[in-house]
Amino acid sequence: MQPFSREKIENWVGDFCGSDEVRSFSTGTREYAPELLTRFLVAACEVRDVELEDVEEPDLKSSLLKLAGLQLPASVKQEVPALCAALLADLQTQGRLAGGRLLAAYVGALKDAFADAASGKTKPVKRPGSRIGRNDPCPCGSGRKYKKCCGKD
Numbered sequence: 001m002q003p004f005s006r007e008k009i010e011n012w013v014g015d016f017c018g019s020d021e022v023r024s025f026s027t028g029t030r031e032y033a034p035e036l037l038t039r040f041l042v043a044a045c046e047v048r049d050v051e052l053e054d055v056e057e058p059d060l061k062s063s064l065l066k067l068a069g070l071q072l073p074a075s076v077k078q079e080v081p082a083l084c085a086a087l088l089a090d091l092q093t094q095g096r097l098a099g100g101r102l103l104a105a106y107v108g109a110l111k112d113a114f115a116d117a118a119s120g121k122t123k124p125v126k127r128p129g130s131r132i133g134r135n136d137p138c139p140c141g142s143g144r145k146y147k148k149c150c151g152k153d
Contacts, residue, residue: 088101
């Protein structure tokens with residue numbers, strides 16, 4: 001990422017954090033906001049090595065899910081997607097990012113995916129089919145029971 005681009009992002013985030021838009025978030029979230037939002041936008045640009053104006057939805061998803069791995073208080077973590085969405089919407093209001101509201105709606109919709117990633121729990125793997133029982137027909141097609149065909153030990 002170009003130094004100019006990073007500086008531009010830091011300035012835009014600073015302007016947003018000093019605005020009234022941030023007042024709707026908790027005090028803890030406002031404290032973490034400059035760092036979180038800068039990381040969010042920089043990571044989105046670095047996914048495909050593009051400028052902020054060329055960022056697309058998959059870039060934002062990737063960068064938002066990276067934020068889920070940060071060690072943050074639980075109260076702050078639950079507000080991160082809404083904070084990022086508010087920034088994107090504000091960038092369009094300021095005339096800095098075309099399509100910012102649409103991107104903000106997308107990031108807001110990722111709230112559940114962010115919560116899953118932030119919890120750190122892995123989802124159990126489900127087998128696509130049922131388990132083969134000893135008395136079921138053998139899957140090889142021989143017509144014999146599994147225990148008498150391929151299930152022999």
